[in-house]
Amino acid sequence: MLKNVQPFVAGYRFGSVGVAHNGNLVNYRSLRAQLEESGSIFNTSSDTEVVLHLIAISKARPFFVRIIEACEKLKGAYSMVFLTEDKLVAVRDPHGFRPLVMGRRSNGAYVFASETCALDLIEATYVREVNPGEVVVIDKEGEHNLCLMPHPEPKQCIFEHIYFALPNSIVFGRSVYESRSKYGEILATESPAECDVVIAVPDSGVVAALGYAAKIGVPFQQGLIRSHYVGRTFIEPNQSIRDFGVKLKLAPVRGVLEGKRVVVVDDSIVRGTTSSKIVRLIREAGAKEVHMRIASPPIIASCYYGVDTPSSEELISNRMTVEEIREFIGSDSLAFLSFDSLKKYLSSDSPNFCYACFSGNYPVKPTEVKVKRVGDFLDDGLNGSIESIDGGWVKAQSEKEEKVEHPV
Numbered sequence: 001m002l003k004n005v006q007p008f009v010a011g012y013r014f015g016s017v018g019v020a021h022n023g024n025l026v027n028y029r030s031l032r033a034q035l036e037e038s039g040s041i042f043n044t045s046s047d048t049e050v051v052l053h054l055i056a057i058s059k060a061r062p063f064f065v066r067i068i069e070a071c072e073k074l075k076g077a078y079s080m081v082f083l084t085e086d087k088l089v090a091v092r093d094p095h096g097f098r099p100l101v102m103g104r105r106s107n108g109a110y111v112f113a114s115e116t117c118a119l120d121l122i123e124a125t126y127v128r129e130v131n132p133g134e135v136v137v138i139d140k141e142g143e144h145n146l147c148l149m150p151h152p153e154p155k156q157c158i159f160e161h162i163y164f165a166l167p168n169s170i171v172f173g174r175s176v177y178e179s180r181s182k183y184g185e186i187l188a189t190e191s192p193a194e195c196d197v198v199i200a201v202p203d204s205g206v207v208a209a210l211g212y213a214a215k216i217g218v219p220f221q222q223g224l225i226r227s228h229y230v231g232r233t234f235i236e237p238n239q240s241i242r243d244f245g246v247k248l249k250l251a252p253v254r255g256v257l258e259g260k261r262v263v264v265v266d267d268s269i270v271r272g273t274t275s276s277k278i279v280r281l282i283r284e285a286g287a288k289e290v291h292m293r294i295a296s297p298p299i300i301a302s303c304y305y306g307v308d309t310p311s312s313e314e315l316i317s318n319r320m321t322v323e324e325i326r327e328f329i330g331s332d333s334l335a336f337l338s339f340d341s342l343k344k345y346l347s348s349d350s351p352n353f354c355y356a357c358f359s360g361n362y363p364v365k366p367t368e369v370k371v372k373r374v375g376d377f378l379d380d381g382l383n384g385s386i387e388s389i390d391g392g393w394v395k396a397q398s399e400k401e402e403k404v405e406h407p408v
């Protein structure tokens with residue numbers, strides 16, 4: 001909903017505060033219920049608004065202690081930046097699910113962003129990551145660092161490296177480009193295919209495909225061209241729009257594909273419908289064989305920390321074996337990056353990552369009801385189940401009617 005677009009700016013008794021939040025709180029419903037119980041009124045259905053209310057009701061002084069007090073009540077993923085009239089405050093949750101980096105411009109100004117590629121765009125220099133559980137306060141005296149939250153083992157989102165971040169970014173202290181290239185190389189070693197050409201599903205499959213092609217010594221070519229007019233497909237609200245999106249987004253290059261044995265590398269498979277469309281596109285362009293290679297392990301569980309994957313029932317790898325998925329998408333062969341190899345590659349850094357979407361082991365237990373978004377209508381489950389949507393209006397529903405989705 002438009003009203004959920006960030007940053008949020010709110011006025012309270014000591015002035016105004018703006019907030020931008022990357023991540024998702026798993027205890028949002030109970031926090032909101034408590035606040036509503038004591039009279040708070042909400043404008044949006046976003047979990048971020050809860051944080052503003054917690055700051056407003058805190059009695060602590062100075063301002064950043066209010067933020068800390070509010071953050072101590074939050075569970076889940078949050079990398080947040082607050083702006084008041086005289087302070088800039090950046091906070092990262094104790095698990096560090098989502099990235100947050102600090103940079104400086106040539107005039108000395110401090111900047112914060114999720115990815116280092118944003119710093120490059122404004123000619124800022126990367127300084128360092130905001131550490132998990134760290135609070136950085138910037139004011140006219142300079143930078144103050146506080147670590148007031150407990151520090152368990154970090155659980156940084158591995159999916160940032162697989163799909164989300166841009167390849168020119170450094171995320172969690174690692175180059176995204178190097179990671180993806182390595183995933184492609186490992187995939188080529190584990191699951192080579194006799195082929196004439198390696199192509200990628202643009203854009204997030206490109207670097208892994210380059211790594212795959214280099215390892216097996218077969219040329220990488222652009223067999224699919226992406227139109228930049230439409231956004232990412234897997235978050236499109238319903239199936240018909242998703243399918244339309246794939247057709248609009250990707251166009252095959254007949255000259256590259258015709259008569260060839262093709263390896264196509266993608267970053268992940270979510271529902272499987274995008275992959276089946278892609279395989280069909282490549283075959284229709286004249287490919288003799290299509291071998292699908294996926295540069296991540298199978299996604300079997302939904303994310304509760306801010307990546308908009310669908311519910312686990314909709315995830316194809318949660319319902320089918322690799323062979324059944326191959327048959328569904330219509331490729332001649334299919335292979336995923338193995339989970340063990342991914343962890344082996346990360347080596348001693350491996351325990352510092354969240355892999356819940358591949359394993360179902362959630363570092364912070366999602367205990368609350370989760371209802372996934374359908375288009376613009378629902379995004380937090382507060383208004384009822386998906387079935388309760390009636391012509392764009394959401395019907396109220398009693399507690400016991402609500403469908404509880406238990407994590408794997």
Ligand code: SF4
Pocket residue numbers: 097156157158159160302303304305306307354355356357358
């Ligand atoms: S569940 Fe998956 S997508 Fe979500 S934070 Fe963990 S690794 Fe990232």
